Amino acid sequence: MNRFVFACLALLVSGLALPSLAQQPPPQPTPHSRADLEARATLLEQESSSASSDEKASKAAEAAMIRTRLRDGDFRAGDRIVVRVDSGVRAQADTFLVRGDQSVEFPGLPAIALTGVLHSELSDYLTQQLSRYFRDPKVQAYPMVRVAILGPVGNPGFYSFPADVLLSDAIMNAGGPATSAKLEQTVVKRGDREVIDRRAVQRALVYGYTLSQMNVRDGDAIHIGGGSQRSWYNTLRAVSIGLGLALTVYGITQRF
16 A cells, blocks of 8 residues: 555656756846946946847846936835834834835834835945934844736735745745646746746746845736646645545455
8 A cells, every 4th residue: 555655646746846947057146235236237338339239228228227226226105114123222123114205104203215225225224314313223124025926826916025035935935836837937027028037037946046136126927837727735635635535445445
């Protein structure tokens, strides 16, 4: 009987095996500091002057996006940030919404503008701002990213994650890929525009990159490649039921 069970489980595992991802050199994380972003934008602008027409448009568009990010910052109305403040008297953690004017408001304090602030600057920036009201506050701030995970996963829909969550963990939090999922075809879209292609997604899964390192933004959609919505959970459940029935039948036959 044990051999029968192990054989069934082996078939199950082989059927659920993820597509193998080609080995590629690890990509460089998306730069996040202001200095790195400035350097990246400058390099793209220089390269676009001697690039082919297609590459020129692509590099110019990326440089323009970085310049906009440096000017306006990473925070938009409706974004959520988790902030823990230790003022020496007490420590308090809470979640705050970014208001329509790109500001955040702490209880009893004037609104703090987040215009032009990057994700990577948030903790230091809030520490500086709150130092006006508290003595030597210790601030830890975590931006949240709200993304859609669509396609053949257990529970497609909208999710809020810390910006430093792994892409693979985000997908698993949505119920995991279905047996019909084709992860090698997964892309990230911003509206109707594809902003992260399938090759970049594959590398991110292989090398363990976070949403922040991939520059996934609030409102982006992760489109899992493949067809039906049947999840690993449902498949495991169906197989376990099948195993139970098979073992029951086996047990009955042994009685006669």
